[in-house]
């Protein structure tokens with residue numbers, strides 16, 4: 205497999221670059237996926253697979269006038285540019301998306317076939333990207349949730365609060381599963397190794413679904429702080445003084461059966477959280 209990773213500087217991109225040492229890893233400055241001319245002119249020869257880890261992930265900033273433009277460029281126009289290149293050069297295209305393409309109203313784990321119903325600008329821009337990549341004949345659209353990797357993220361924020369002795373109120377009515385970037389990278393490679401049919405696959409860590417407050421409590425426990433330091437709050441209460449914040453789905457639990465049938469099962473999120481925290 206001769207792989208190109210785009211968006212290689214992010215949480216998932218850097219995990220993919222580590223997981224595929226021989227890959228050509230391109231940061232935004234090396235290939236801006238929103239630049240149709242640059243994507244078309246790129247020398248794709250000698251490669252057979254493109255892994256797209258590039259995205260605009262600032263969910264609340266996407267609600268601003270500037271953010272809306274940026275989110276649509278990176279999350280919709282960018283994947284369309286890559287889909288065109290994949291089609292023209294017969295490349296496999298792996299694109300990564302989010303449960304934010306759904307409204308969270310689904311009862312139970314959300315299957316790949318659920319209708320798109322985004323609540324936010326970020327979710328709508330990701331949904332447009334999902335549609336665009338399906339135009340590449342050899343696409344794998346991988347939807348995931350609550351990514352935790354290198355750099356700033358929810359787990360690191362909670363770890364910082366625990367270290368400073370803060371007792372935070374954390375949202376308890378959004379339910380999902382954290383997905384560790386190293387596990388997701390391994391899952392994507394396993395999907396390709398298994399020669400899984402082109403199409404859409406939900407890939408997240410496994411384990412009992414949890415709220416953000418539950419995840420925070422697990423972080424506090426690892427940090428040697430009492431779990432009771434984390435107080436439950438509701439989405440409505442938490443965002444009461446943040447009226448410009450994006451709407452978030454309450455159900456972020458993706459149905460993992462299809463990936464499992466293709467042989468891709470990630471570890472329990474609590475086990476991966478322990479490994480992530482132990483690694484420092």
Ligand SMILES: NC(=O)c1ccc[n+]([C@@H]2O[C@H](COP(=O)([O-])OP(=O)(O)OC[C@H]3O[C@@H](n4cnc5c(N)ncnc54)[C@H](OP(=O)(O)O)[C@@H]3O)[C@@H](O)[C@H]2O)c1
Pocket residue numbers: 210211212213214215216217231232233235236237238257258259260261278282300301302303330348349350351352353
């Ligand atoms: N984070 C989550 O909780 C979450 C949840 C569900 C799904 N996802 C999806 O998972 C994927 C990976 O997310 P992540 O958390 O790894 O994101 P991330 O850490 O925000 O990384 C995104 C990367 O994309 C790069 N990028 C932005 N615009 C670009 C452009 N025009 N051309 C090339 N690269 C560009 C960024 O570079 P700069 O730093 O230079 O801007 C950054 O390195 C995304 O598709 C995201 O939508 C994420």
